[in-house]
Amino acid sequence: MGIRVAQQLHEAGDEASFVVHERSLPLLTDTPFRRVPIHDHLGPLIKLLIESQIAEEKPDSIILADYFTATVLFLGLGVDPRFLLRFDTPLIAIDTWSHSETGFVIDGYGDRTREVANWIDELPFRLRPAPIVRPVPRPGVCTILPDPVRIARRVRNHVRANIGLTSSDRAVMFCTAQWQYAANNDEEATLLAENVPELLAYYVSKLGNDVHLVHVGPAAYPLSGLLGERYHWLPALSPDQFDMVLGSMDLLLSANISATTNAKAVASSIPVVVVENSCLAGTVEEAEAGLREPPSPFLGEWIRRSLPLYPFRLWPLGFHDFLQPVLQDNSYCTAMEVVELLDEDRVVTVCGGLLNSSAAREDLLQCQAAYAGETARLPTPVEIIESFLSGDAECRSSA
């Protein structure tokens, strides 16, 4: 998100530089932005680092990309992030989660919650990006819907053939990032991190022998037993290569409703199915009590192996109840099909419909187009930042 804003600023002729945790440095590869790494051992010295950066670069604004991440980072280094308010430089926060709606308590694994420090009201200004906030014109609300991916038929054919798809095969894409493999060394989260791909692969296996799962992520999952040669793993790709793969797919399957890939697929008229889990269960009985029908043998066995289950909208972190307010009446949810992880029949029916029924597909693509139309009426982050910096009163009132 921060990189997208920086790129837009760059295109508008502004300069942007990053003070960034070393773990996130790879995200800046191939970008033109100056970067100053933050190492964990820096601790409270981070304040000095930021002070010297501000003295050296004399920026027109400081952007927290985003509020949540920056707050967690500073507190982790033993620093109250409010020190940023002391500078004369205007401070802008990217408020990804729209905290005024979602609050500051995030539900995680099981019944564990995490509190985010609440100092957002002290910030003079915040950007609220759609997605994930509702695309309704309000102060600070801006569009970050990516440009659509458009690839030539020749390229699409080459990419698909290289992946190992025949012209009649259908391809379901699933993407993972490093943080989704072992969640904070938490046993329950790690169990769900490991097991969810298997359940999704099982669902894909039920979609027909010509439906393949194309997984893009840092490491392959052991899914060949379920899918055989219909499971294709691609390691992390460059942005261009990623777009080529995304643009060659028939469906995107996601377990993270806030993923930027979902937004890119929506913008690109690629059907998206998002699985979420609302089931909190410590026993098989508790899990099955919430099902509409008795589970299939595979699902029953999967539940037994995956207990305890906890709700998530950002697999495997949780964020289920936390995100509820911002997703309520949000047209973004109509641009994707959102299904329950344990509702086998519905997952398979919805995915199968989008792959096989042109009517079902067309309906969803129309919703995507409508959503894209709504976001297109919103200002861009750069437009909002510029009006804020020029003293626009309405922008200021967003705080």
Add this chain to the structure above:
Amino acid sequence: MPIKCLSVHLTDLCNSKCTFCVVGSPLYTKDTIVYERVVQFLHENANNGYEAVNLHGGEATIHPRFFDTLEYIRDLGYPEVHLQTNAIALSKPEFARRVVELGVTLFIISLHGHTPEVQDSQTGTPGGLMRTLDGIRNVKQQGARVRTNTVITRQNVTSLPAITQLAVDVGVDHINFSNLHPVGSATFALERITPTFAEVREYLYPAIDIAAAAGRRVTLEGFPYCAVVEKAGFHLNNEYRDIRMLMRGVVIEDYDAFMSDTCRVFVPPCGDCAVRDLCGGVYPEYVQLRGWDEFSAFPTAGSPQPALAGPTLTSH
């Protein structure tokens, strides 16, 4: 004798769609090459001691200014031109004759299969193998030298002896086997097309023996030395001594150093390996896919060393 070489990526476009295209030509719908920059590069390097210009792409022969380029190179006085090609255009005798007349002395021709099933399925070009073979025959008839290049994949690994025999039969002078560099188009096909080195050795070694027995020069390109220990004398690393390359508008001053520094990595066994500098390490994409269990350091000084001199079987 190693020669000093100027290397030019003439076009991104290609009339084949190889699954393993290292420059990703099948992913380009428009050429990004600015022809004037190519002309300038050739001009500014003339009379600087370059003994050959190596033209490649994409497929250089489909560039609309291909013949102009050959004429320009000749007029600038470069002694030799080497052409990397799939030879499809050379299947027309007249085309082949003109290219040789304009100074191409060495053709480096892609040969990835011995049957249409093996070759054409990888190049995405129905009928391509037959035209490639015609192209080889045509330039041989004109007296040019031919080196084939076979990129080793899961799809052709078991065919390596047969591919080699075919190359021998059509009169190829020099047979080169390339280790798959899993970038470009291959990124999308990594698992499907990348063989392990154990798989490669089983068929590569007999293939080398066939070429050597037929008196043809045979070389290996891009292989970690320890992956082909028994054939360590065949590495193609001293043919050109100084390669200056123009690649999509960027000048790479020392192509070998570029490959070592930016396209390969050293894995833990490389730490105390005796041939580290010569070898240059392994492709990181391979390591990501298959790990580094297959690699092991060459013994350091005092231990028996493998023969690292260049192959002696050469026909030119």
